[in-house]
Amino acid sequence: MSEQVPAQWGNFYLKDVSFVNLMMRRIYNVLIVANPYDAFMLEDDGRVEEKIYNEYMELGLRYPPTFTQVSTTEEASRILNSVDIDLVICMPGNADNDAFDVARAVKAEFPDIHCVVLTPFSHGITKRIQHEDLSIFDYVFCWLGNTNLILSIIKLMEDKMNIDNDIREVGVQMILLVEDSIRFYSSILPNLYSYILTQSQNFATEALTRHDASLRQRGRPKVVLARTYEEAWEIYQRYKDNCLGVISDVRFPINNVKEKERTATEGNIPVIEKDPEAGLKLLRAIRQEDEYLPLIIESSESDNREKAEAEGFRFVDKNSKKMSVDLRHLLEEHMGFGDFIFRNPKTREEVMRIRSLKDLQDNIFTIPRDSMLYHISRNHVSRWLSARAIFPVSSFLKGITWHKLQDVDMHRQIIFDAIVAYRKMRNVGVVAVFDRHKFDRYAHFARIGDGSLGGKGRGLAFLDNVIKRRPDFNRFPNAKVQIPKTVVLCTDVFDSFMEQNNLYHIALSDASDEEILHAFLRAQLPDEYIGDFFTFFEATRSPIAVRSSSLLEDSHYQPFAGIYSTYMIPYLEDKYEMLRMLACAIKAVYASVYYRDSKAYMTATSNVIDQEKMAVILQQVVGKEYGDHFYPNISGVLRSLNYYPIGEEKAEEGIASLALGLGKYIVDGGQTLRVCPFHPHQILQMSEMEIALRETQTQFYALDMKRISEDFKVDDGFNILKLRVKDAEVDGSLQYIASTYSPEDNAIYNGLYDGGRKVISFCGVLQQDVFPLPELLQMAMNYGAEAMRRPVEIEFAANLNSDRTGELYLLQIRPIVDSKQMLDEDLTEIPDEQCLLRSHNSLGHGVSDDVQDVVYIKTDSSFTASNNPAIADEIERINRKFLDTDKNYVLIGPGRWGSSDPWLGIPVKWSHISAARVIVEEGLEHYRVDPSQGTHFFQNLTSFGVGYFTVNPYKEDGFYQRSVLDALPAVEETKWVRHVRFPKPLSIMMDGKKQEGVVLLPSVSHTETDV
Incomplete structure (x- = not known):
């Protein structure tokens, strides 16, 4: 386009219409x-x-x-x-x-x-x-x-009965039939309705779901029958803004009824006189008001053809044996029914046939100029869209006539932009049925199969709907909020894959994870999906994340967060190689349902493994390509409850963990930046230079774009690179998210400067308002929690551009399930001597009094973090015994539980400690690690009502009586771990709002009686 679209037509907002009330x-x-x-x-x-x-x-x-x-x-x-x-x-x-x-x-x-x-x-x-x-x-x-x-x-x-309401609701169209001959309208109406109802089936293909297709048929044009001039004129005046066309006889009554005195057996009966040119008079009057409206004369008097065509009206001969065919052709040609046929205005030959909205979008710039001019100057595009019930676009384009904008190329651009805006708007909040003929770069969220979307799939669909219902998400001109382009393989695809490949036998056996994976990789996915996958590749043109979405995952009451695998595959020009990797990734995700950790988790949650069903999410990976690396500028996890509020922060204001690179870094317990969206200027980690240099991110994860592996592994991170922040500096991805440490000044300055270490502070978005991330996170948290009616955790990622624009992608929402038990007392009033443990920085809420066992790490002078991997193995073995006996325990150990870095704490997975009721991070004088939160690990803790206590006796921040445990006889003791059992249950009490937690010792009387 050589010129810019005028502002009054270049910026528009299309509001979706609902067919449900028609x-x-x-x-x-x-x-x-x-x-x-x-x-x-x-x-x-x-x-x-x-x-x-x-x-x-x-x-x-x-x-x-x-x-x-x-x-x-x-x-x-x-x-x-x-x-x-x-x-x-x-x-x-x-x-x-x-x-x-x-x-x-x-x-x-x-x-x-x-x-x-x-x-x-x-x-x-x-x-x-x-x-x-x-x-x-x-x-x-x-x-x-x-x-x-x-x-x-x-x-x-x-x-x-419905025309008034349906026009008012969405602007349905009307066809006015003017005919007083009972015999003729009894003949024409069945033909007319047959054609209109068939047309409604055809335009229902524009729908995204089967239910939507059924509802869209309610938007078909209405037929209104008038039998006199006055009745026809009154109907036209009432509905003229929604009139698709008029079909009129020539001879019918006008000026009401003229009476002749006539004697009949019934008495004086009014005899109706007909005006031989009533139809011509009516259409002339209508043409005065609307120069574009299709007007059709139908008559049995052949000399009326000449009169009609002389005034530019179309003519149908009632005497013709193919009258219904002739009328149908006129409806197709002039009222927008059927395919849109672009014609050569001189020869009337077909130059292009458009069958769908996407078809028009794809071809609008290739239609010959003279044909384009012919059709837009007669408002044919708007009418065709009206006939297909695409009312928002047709209404918008109807106002842009040739008189107002005499520029063919501008009309092309406006039509294209309007269709794109409409398709984007229609896609948001809707899980469409995948159609490879419709899914393109403007498509959004679709499903393959008829089964369930699974937990994550439901969460994504829910998030998408929240975004759609809250247009203020996109009120910032430099920020776009959305979910990534997504296709879900529903659970029925999983069922048929398992059955057709006879995989249940090995899946439910005691085979190793590697054996199970190998069996699944040898199995075949149905060939019918190959075309769909190729279409998805072309639409996304980016790396694809293959994520698990099981029935139980991220459900309201049993979130299975982070249990199953998520693989990422790079975008490749070789589509068949990309297809091979995608198929392997899907089968590997399916296999992860039956891995050893998954089965242990199912046992811990009292679920049956063979009842689990797996949907798979194929999702555009958020990020940008930097040479051989692919990652976003920002990944994060947002929680609407903050169990570690500091300063002016409140528990209900939530907390976000931000990191550079892929979100797996956060899930794995890496070092993130902790920020409350309501207090983006108050960041503890940036409060002192020494803390900033010690406790901010130094590494990040990126997808290896060159790792094209033949051998998929049980470890879903096999092609994820762990890079240093220095690598991101070379990539040029740190703009607006890093500060620079100057060794000369011994100070940290916001922004990027030559030399000096780069500190991941997100200063541009948190302090300098480059991108409205804090405001958007506030909205996401508040709207998400309000819609879900409970506290939520939201995963997100963002891309920032050099021009200060950006995109925020919401990746997942899941509930934080809090115990409903009420605390009747102030925990701070309980005397220390009654407590085995006290924490002023606890995670969790509720009361529990059925735990007698404590498993703790022996943190004497011989303790060293180098033994942490071996300690993790011992904990896993002991945990399995608790699972077998359906009992729980209190777990106490130094550092950060679940960290992927063994120097920061015991590197256990959730399934290794899934029977613990309270987990305690013990700080030592010589081993200090700050508490962590916001990962899948913590999601599982809160979901199952597990307490997470931080105790730092060396700085008088809570305490625990290690001597009491040492005095008890050991149920089991190893070099590093000790398991003891109290004669009576401990009482565990947690106040989630005040972050106070205690584990009370059994009463003395209980102990004495037991002895």
């Missing part, structure tokens, strides 16, 4: 009054109810009506007095045709009920109708035994 008034129950012969014809030969039901099902329509048949007025009255009937259809009675008499009797007793008369047509009937007052009936139709007419009658009545 067509709310329905015809559910129909009473047919017919003589026995016609009743027999309907029931046995016509099978009207079966045919109508089948017609509804074929057209994808819901709520087919039920039919009740009677033969007399008396039977009709009895039914109408006992059943809610929505519509009465009166059919021919005896030889004298008393359908009108029956209908009058019904209306006399039930004046508010909808009533339609069906009558066969003959010379005598036509003559009689001329003298009938038909105004008390809704409609009179010509009956030739065609059950399609019944469907059309029902749809016509429902359209009339």
